[in-house]
Amino acid sequence: xxxxxxxxxxxxxxxxxxxxxxxxxxxxxxxxxxxxxxxxxxxxxxxxxxxxxxxxxxxxxxxxxxxxxxxxxxxxxxxxxxxxxxxxxxxxxxxxxxxxxxxxxxxxxxxxxxxxxxxxxxxxxxxxxxxxxxxxxxxxxxxxxxxxxxxxxxxxxxxxxxxxxxxxxxxxxxxxxxxxxxxxxxxxxxxxxxxxxxxxxxxxxxxxxxxxxxxxxxxxxxxxxxxxxxxxxxxxxxxxxxxxxxxxxxxxxxxxxxxxxxxxxxxxxxxxxxxxxxxxxxxxxxxxxxxxxxxxxxxxxxxxxxxxxxxxxxxxxxxxxxxxxxxxxxxxxxxxxxxxxxxxxxxxxxxxxxxxxxxxxxxxxxxxxxxxxxxxxxxxxxxxxxxxxxxxxxxxxxxxxxxxxxxxxxxxxxxxxxx
Amino acid sequence: xxxxxxxxxxxxxxxxxxxxxxxxxxxxxxxxxxxxxxxxxxxxxxxxxxxxxxxxxxxxxxxxxxxxxxxxxxxxxxxx
Numbered sequence: 310x311x312x313x314x315x316x317x318x319x320x321x322x323x324x325x326x327x328x329x330x331x332x333x334x335x336x337x338x339x340x341x342x343x344x345x346x347x348x349x350x351x352x353x354x355x356x357x358x359x360x361x362x363x364x365x366x367x368x369x370x371x372x373x374x375x376x377x378x379x380x381x382x383x384x385x386x387x388x389x390x391x392x393x394x395x396x397x398x399x400x401x402x403x404x405x406x407x408x409x410x411x412x413x414x415x416x417x418x419x420x421x422x423x424x425x426x427x428x429x430x431x432x433x434x435x436x437x438x439x440x441x442x443x444x445x446x447x448x449x450x451x452x453x454x455x456x457x458x459x460x461x462x463x464x465x466x467x468x469x470x471x472x473x474x475x476x477x478x479x480x481x482x483x484x485x486x487x488x489x490x491x492x493x494x495x496x497x498x499x500x501x502x503x504x505x506x507x508x509x510x511x512x513x514x515x516x517x518x519x520x521x522x523x524x525x526x527x528x529x530x531x532x533x534x535x536x537x538x539x540x541x542x543x544x545x546x547x548x549x550x551x552x553x554x555x556x557x558x559x560x561x562x563x564x565x566x567x568x569x570x571x572x573x574x575x576x577x578x579x580x581x582x583x584x585x586x587x588x589x590x591x592x593x594x595x596x597x598x599x600x601x602x603x604x605x606x607x608x609x610x611x612x613x614x615x616x617x618x619x620x621x622x623x624x625x626x627x628x629x630x631x632x633x634x635x636x637x638x639x640x641x642x643x644x645x646x647x648x649x650x651x652x653x654x655x656x657x658x659x660x661x662x663x664x665x666x667x668x669x670x671x672x673x674x675x676x677x678x679x680x681x682x683x684x685x686x687x688x689x690x691x692x693x694x695x696x697x698x699x700x701x702x703x704x705x706x707x708x709x710x711x712x713x714x715x716x717x718x719x720x721x722x723x724x725x726x727x728x
Numbered sequence: 729x730x731x732x733x734x735x736x737x738x739x740x741x742x743x744x745x746x747x748x749x750x751x752x753x754x755x756x757x758x759x760x761x762x763x764x765x766x767x768x769x770x771x772x773x774x775x776x777x778x779x780x781x782x783x784x785x786x787x788x789x790x791x792x793x794x795x796x797x798x799x800x801x802x803x804x805x806x807x808x
Contacts, residue, residue, distance in 0.1 A: 446744035448786070456795065456805070465793055474786055477793040479805050499796055578786070585779050588751045592775040595758035599768045602761075 317398070324396035327403065333394040338364065338405060339413055342386040353382065357390065357405065366390065368407040377409040380520030387413040418521050422528050426555060429530070434537050435558040441542040443562050444510050446576050449476040451509030451541065453496035456481035460517045460546075460567040467571035472578040478509055484516040489526035494535040501539055508541065513570045514556060515546030527554035536560050546570035674698040686711050744785055747778045754778075 314322075327333055340357030347353050351370025356363050368378060382388070392407040429435065450468055454460045456479065468475055480496035483489045493514060500512055514536065516524070526532060527547045536543050536559045545560035546567045557563040564570035615621055675683040676696045683689055689708050697704045742750075754775050758768055795805035 444743065444745070446786070469793075473790050474788050476791045477805075478802070479793060479795045481795055496796075499800065502800075581786070584748065585782055588748070588755065588775070589779055591755045592751075592758070592772055592779070595755055596768060596772045599758065599763075599765060603765055 316401070320396065320398040320401050323401075324398055327394060327396050335391075335393060337389055337391050339389050340364065340387075342382055342388055343384055345382055345384055353378070355382065357388070364405050365402065366392075366405040366407055368392075368410065372408045377407070379518070380412065380523060382410065389413050412520060412522060418525065418528075422521075422555070425528065425530060425533075426558065429533055429555065429559065434533065439537070441540070441561045443542050443544070443573065446581065447475070447510035447574065449478060449507070449509040450574055451478050451480065451500040451512035453480045453482045453493055453500065453512060453514040454516055454567070455484045458517055460515060463566075463568040464513060464515075464546075464571045467568050468575040471572070471575045474578065475575055478503070478507070484526060485519065485523045490529035490532050493526055493532050497535045497539050497543070501541055511542050511544060511574045512539065513544045513546055513564075513567070513574055514560070515544075515564070515567045515570060516548070517567065518549040518552060524548050524552060524554050527556040529555075532556055533559045544570045544574055686713050744782050747782050751775055751778050 338357055340359050343356045343358055343363075345353065345355040351373065353368040353373070355366050355368075357366050358364070372378070388410050389412075390405065390407040391409045392405055394403055394405050396403050433439070452461065452464055454464070461479065465477055465479075468477060478500065480499055482496045483492040497512060497514065500509055503509070514527075516527075521528075524547055527545070533555045536545070536556050542561040543556075544562045544564050545554070545556040546564040546569065547554045547556060548566075550565040562573060564573050674697070676698070677683050677688065678694050683695065689695065689711060691708050691711055693708045695706050695708055697706060754771050757763060758771050758775075763771070793805040794802045797803055
């Protein structure tokens with residue numbers, strides 16, 4: 310009796326066989342895409358077929374994110390896929406898991422690209438001498454790209470954010486597939502043909518990223534020639550940073566992306582305003598500085614001159630004289646005041662000492678012929694003229710009998726001195 | 729007459745970039761102490777004219793994005 314295996318065991322065994330096959334783990338498959346489904350999870354499920362059969366395939370979103378698929382895959386595309394064959398145990402079926410998918414025939418296009426590039430280069434179409442300068446301050450921007458998609462949005466948004474007063478003129482072009490090249494050429498020509506007042510100052514031609522086929526219009530000779538012939542400066546902005554197309558070489562400027570093209574083409578209005586303002590400030594500043602400096606010079610000359618002028622000297626001396634006079638006067642006045650004060654004090658003192666004040670109540674003051682006070686009887690002889698002063702006047706008299714009390718103790722007590 | 733002509737020249741024959749270059753040179757010159765006051769006034773006036781002309785060249789009116797139709801006519805482009 311042979312062993313009985315479960316379905317799971319069989320599938321697991323087969324899966325293991327596949328896993329151990331080195332070739333199946335890393336293999337290239339060529340075929341035509343059919344039943345292609347982009348799942349909402351980000352994974353892609355499709356079938357590759359040729360005349361002889363079909364192969365179920367899947368591509369995980371992680372592989373797509375890693376750059377494994379650079380174009381929108383669709384029914385009928387001829388592709389070459391790199392990946393591994395593995396077994397899906399749940400259904401017992403095998404599948405091809407693609408890590409990278411490129412279009413079959415891309416090699417051919419690459420060859421074409423290189424050939425045209427060297428041809429145009431030989432014709433001098435990439436020469437610096439033919440590049441038009443990109444004006445810094447533009448009024449109108451021409452754009453040749455698809456009217457839908459991120460490229461036109463990015464260009465409009467960034468341009469208008471930088472300069473809200475910019476006029477953008479869009480030529481809605483077909484940028485991939487049938488008729489793309491003539492459409493781009495028509496766009497460039499139509500914008501160039503606009504009358505002077507409406508003509509753009511710069512034209513951006515471009516589109517978002519894609520496969521080499523998607524970008525192919527920008528590798529066509531007729532587009533390259535239209536770019537070269539255009540007398541308006543053209544910025545080529547095709548795909549991502551890593552994509553390079555022929556128009557990048559022919560254009561007057563290459564931008565890595567449509568957004569970058571807008572940044573290169575459009576000036577920042579706010580910065581422009583600031584620049585103008587700084588110029589106004591610089592002008593006014595220079596003017597003010599100049600006038601202030603001159604005014605200062607005039608002032609200092611004025612000072613020197615007025616110092617040297619004779620009137621000034623006279624005025625100065627007059628001032629000094631006037632000041633001296635005032636000083637003198639005030640000194641004099643204080644001196645007089647002080648003296649008068651002193652005099653008052655002395656007068657008051659004198660008044661107290663005045664002998665006349667004492668000549669009250671019968672006392673008198675006797676002076677001799679010589680006007681001196683008679684203080685002793687010894688100085689008087691009988692018959693001498695004497696003057697007796699009283700409070701209200703004086704009496705002239707002659708001395709009679711003279712008695713000396715110090716000699717005769719009992720004598721009249723008449724006194725004639727102030728004692 | 730001569731002044732009218734000068735004004736015309738100001739807005740027609742030069743670009744904003746050239747005007748700004750001239751402004752810079754003019755300001756540098758004004759800083760030279762050897763420049764007379766009269767000259768300074770002239771430079772100042774010229775500078776202010778240049779600033780005004782630069783300003784006037786950019787008409788500050790917001791515009792709609794225009795789209796060219798196949799027949800060459802224009803229509804407003806509605807952004808998404």
